Amino acid sequence: MNVINDIFLDEVQEKTTDSLNGPSLNLVLFGKRGAGKTSAAKAILGQTDLHSASNSSECVRNQGQVCGRWVSLVELPALYGEAQQKVMEESFRCISLCDPEGVHAFILVLPVGPLTDEDKGELQTLQATFSSRVNDFTMVLFTVESDPAAPDVVNFLENKDIQKLCQSCGGRYDVLNIKDQQQIPELMEKVEKRVSDRENWTGFTTKTLACGLMEEKSHLQAELQKFITETALTGKITFNYDQSSNYFHRLFH
Secondary structure (H helix, E strand, O other): OHHHHHHHHHHHHHHHHHHOOOOOEEEEEEOOOOOOHHHHHHHHHOOOOOOOHHHHOOOEEEEEEEOOEEEEEEEOOOOOOOOHHHHHHHHHHHHHOOOOOOEOEEEEEEEOOOOOHHHHHHHHHHHHHHOHHHHHHEEEEEEEOOOOOOHHHHHHHOOHHHHHHHHOOOOOEEEEEOOOHHHHHHHHHHHHHHHHOOHHHOOEOHHHHHHHHHHHHHHHHHHHHHHHHHHHHHOOOOOOHHHHHHHHHHHHO
16 A cells, blocks of 8 residues: 555656755654654644554655645654664665655654653664764754743753754754644755755765665774784783674674
């Protein structure tokens, strides 16, 4: 059913993109189960009947015209704690749904509230899977159902853990009242500005991922060579396993 839906959406996009302002925008929404990814997608697209990744445990793409631009929103199911094969399958699927332009932004959706290990785990899983190159494409979207400028929201954003999380995404974050459609143009303007700062609206593609993984493999090989050399000379182990554990897991599992 999803394949049929994607083919239909592709045909609609081909017929409408030429009449819209500028290139299409491909966004991936990710976060823990129950974070409100589908609610955020409905608010951004201005649609109430959307497919949800939580219903199928697979990536789901919804599309529509937003502020004069064609927007594709891919909802990534919760991946933290899932088997490595499942994580890789859904990760590659979400990128392929954004071919050939690639993903313009990976958006971590978080409701304003206590930050959980699952919230942080979803971001860490994405970063570990897509390589360090994905850091230039990530941002955080905090969602509320009231005034984003309310004192409790402001205090929330000043929390040290929240600030640290935002910094891991390059300090890129926004707060959206999902009940207020008037905020969507401002949100889209900010997202487009961040994307346009990259040369030629560069997106995160399968090629980007492959290059990133090759860089990490080279880094691991250098660490292994350093380990072997220093161990042979001194008999002391200086290899930073914690730093490279993600590389070991991806290469040998």
